Amino acid sequence: MKENVLKSFVRDTYKNTSAIPYIITGQAFMFILLHIFELLSFDDVISIDLFKWTYEHLSLPSSIQVFIQQPWSLITHPFLYKSIFNILFDCLWLYWIGNIFLNFLNNRQLLTVFFGALTLGGLLYIGVSSFPYFSHSPKYWNTTTFGLAALISSVALLVPNLQVRMFLLGDIKLRTIAFLYLAIQFVFLIIDTPVAAIVYVFTAGFGAMFIGQLQKGNDWSKFFKKSRRPKHLKIVQGKNAGRDNSSNRKHPTDLPNQDLIDQILDKISVSGYESLNSQEKEVLFKASKQDQ
Structure with missing residues (x-):
């Protein structure tokens, strides 16, 4: 009997320990939900503007006073997207770069780089926006831009000479692709949101520092490693009591x-x-x- 396509997709997508499918699923879910709210608000089905309310309460505010009222936005802001092209672009890069990262390092290290950069970037965005020179910055910030910057810079430093086959361009070194991506993204941010461009440099540096410290033997992700409880000595009676179990270890x-x-x-x-x-x-x- 032929297996259900949906069940097969779910099993193949979520069967491994990678966090990437779960992050992308969360982004896709919030994108669909947000635009359902937009349709409901546009058709005057409900009295309040759910789209605006959700967007403002889950996006990262540039004001410290507003952030104190909604600290959860530091966690929720990477999952909010308005443009379908932005979410497709970011999800593709996360999937591609994230899986290259996991070919060499583990899931805990990926989460440390990705969410560490998002947290650092979010706090820096609020802090830099408080300066008078940046008083005209956008009121809200979202997307995974800062996390992607850290992931791309970390992979570029970890395997700079990795060859990637590009359509019509042939084999290109990963460090070249990473440099072009980071440079182009930085230029766009400078034009559109200067505050985010400044933070972008720091988050990209965070990813590079993580790999630099890892190569020196300092794994920052071990801070989040669960400590295992020591196993109690098990007393065995009978004829197997004196048998050496070293073969099982x-x-x-x-x-x-x-x-x-x-x-x-x-x-x-x-x-x-x-x-x-x-x-x-x-x-x-x-x-x-x-x-x-």
């Missing part, structure tokens, strides 16, 4: 060594991922799975 040498991981990351930053041999790739894979 992983030998310490089977686990990736941090110094070796650092050497592999240094090699990637210099020569790219393609320079690794099969053994080094396996070590990197085991390390990423161990930290999840």
Whole structure:
């Protein structure tokens, strides 16, 4: 019997531990909901403007006073989009760059870079907007622009020589694509929202700093790693009590060594991922799975 297409899609999309499908789903859901509210308000079906109310209460305000009244906007603002082209563009980049990131590092590190940049960018946006020179800045800010800047800069520093095949252009190094993306986005922001352009530079720097510290052995994402409770000693009685169970345990040498991981990351930053041999790739894979 042929499997239902919707069930197959849901299973294949959400079966792994990646947070990317969930983030994109949240963005798509809020986009549809927001524009349903717009249609209801436009047709005078309801007395209040739900579109305006939702947009203003979930977007990040540029005023500190307004932000104090709606601090949740620091979390909700990346999921709000008005233009279908903006959401499609950002979702495609998040999916593409995010999956490249997860080929080398783990899900916790991706969330640290992405949401760390969004939080840092949101707070900086409010702070910079409070200066008199930027008093004419837009009242509200949304989209995942700051998070994408951090992800792209981090991947560009992690695997700068990774070759990406572009339609009609051939193979292009990832660092070239990242530089062009960040530069073009910065120019657009300078023209449209100067405050966001300033914050954009800091969030891109945050992503680069994360990888720089990771290559030195400092993993900022470990701050969010759940501490595992120590297992209690289990007393076994009977004929199996004295049997050595070491065969069921992983030998310490089977686990990736941090110094070796650092050497592999240094090699990637210099020569790219393609320079690794099969053994080094396996070590990197085991390390990423161990930290999840």
